[in-house]
């Protein structure tokens with residue numbers, strides 16, 4: 011569906027992406043994962059036909075991105091990073107304008123349909139300027155869905171949404187992804203894991219890893235990390251846990267928090283719990299701590315050095331938070 | 334054609350929900366009415382001349398060209414660029430030429446609407462002077478006004494494509510219109526081909542000696558239309574060049 015080979019883009023003398031090569035098959039939902047400035051937006055702008063690459067070839071459904079730009083643009087639904095909206099138009103007027111530009115038949119029915127899809131049915135006549143940020147984001151999404159595009163390109167589609175809306179939008183993307191090919195960018199790892207079948211990790215304009223979500227995590231971690239919240243002396247507990255067979259290292263991450271890593275293939279959770287309780291401490295919580303995106307990048311981009319463990323006293327960010 | 338129409342229609346409609354356009358229309362009509370009123374007042378007091386339609390057109394052209402055109406066209410592409418909606422239009426299945434032409438057509442319809450509203454003034458004038466105003470000049474003058482605004486608004490749209498900032502677009506458009514307005518003057522200082530070229534480029538040359546005296550000459554029509562076409566063509570190149578940055 012999408013073939014990208016040796017894609018390079020220079021802004022003046024600054025190289026934003028260099029030599030990207032990847033394919034996306036029909037019906038896949040693929041995440042483009044990377045930190046700020048990695049080149050996600052740049053790549054998506056090229057794929058959407060907004061700007062031509064400096065070098066390289068991009069084909070969408072067999073159409074060349076430069077030579078057959080209009081054909082590509084007809085196939086693609088695109089939600090840019092800064093949601094392009096006219097604040098003076100109502101939601102309906104805006105979508106009707108886009109539907110007309112895309113020559114959609116029975117435009118008004120289709121507009122009503124996508125407004126329902128993004129759950130803005132009651133705001134259809136509101137001016138876009140008066141909507142909340144999350145609602146605007148959904149109007150932008152509706153715009154991308156209007157013409158039932160074969161390929162959907164979404165640049166950080168869930169940014170600025172509240173948790174309930176994030177879940178809704180992710181479900182929507184999964185739904186759409188059943189029939190369409192979706193490429194979305196994010197810097198939230200769990201988002202990529204939940205929604206996508208495959209992840210392309212990009213850093214400093216280069217693809218540093220490309221795999222299915224599961225494989226990627228296994229490949230990256232190799233070991234498993236856990237977090238224990240307890241009442242009592244955390245550093246003493248850490249020391250005890252560190253002595254368990256199969257635990258690579260353990261440390262007190264906070265006054266009531268112990269983090270430890272176990273060797274691959276060894277389940278030490280029961281033993282760890284027992285140790286804590288036996289030493290007279292109250293075990294409040296035991297949970298796996300997945301690697302944060304930060305850790306993954308550190309691992310991928312500085313492969314020569316082992317990933318540093320989180321700093322003392324700095325609890326890991328909750329999975330939903332941006333890395 | 335369909336796309337041009339969709340873009341032009343939205344552009345045109347946007348004027349009627351924008352307070353700036355209403356305000357501008359109001360100010361333009363007020364200025365025109367004010368000019369005309371003072372002219373009539375002056376004429377009746379001094380008895381030096383009879384107000385006629387030629388004078389009226391000469392008064393009209395200033396607020397139209399130097400106020401309305403820059404202020405209305407400044408928004409067209411600069412604002413899309415600033416707000417990021419240009420990304421929407423440039424990734425829709427619309428060619429750059431259709432976009433620029435549609436933008437211009439929408440603003441042009443707006444000018445035609447405002448110029449049509451000014452018709453009340455000649456009608457008023459017609460009722461107070463004896464034996465009425467010159468119908469031929471009325472028609473040719475309006476054709477000329479419409480052609481001038483067509484060409485100058487095309488330049489406004491072109492200039493707007495260079496900027497993200499509307500005020501910058503306004504000032505530059507204003508400057509370019511003044512340039513075309515006065516470009517004929519140095520023709521008196523030089524001679525030969527240079528003088529001909531300068532005179533040919535001059536906006537006023539193609540208005541004062543023809544439309545204003547009741548003539549609709551093919552070379553003047555061609556001048557304004559080709560200026561419109563060239564400006565819009567350059568506009569579409571400018572939009573395309575933006576992609577390559």
Ligand SMILES: Nc1ncnc2c1ncn2[C@@H]1O[C@H](COP(=O)(O)OP(=O)(O)OP(=O)(O)O)[C@@H](O)[C@H]1O
Pocket residue numbers: 021024025026044045046047048049050051052053091197
């Ligand atoms: N219009 C531009 N002109 C010049 N440089 C640019 C432009 N857009 C992006 N860049 C540069 O290209 C690089 C990649 O930027 P890009 O916006 O693609 O990153 P991103 O992965 O989308 O980041 P983010 O997560 O912050 O959105 C950055 O170094 C950025 O400074």
Ligand SMILES: [Mg+2]
Pocket residue numbers: 050051052091165
């Ligand atoms: Mg980005």
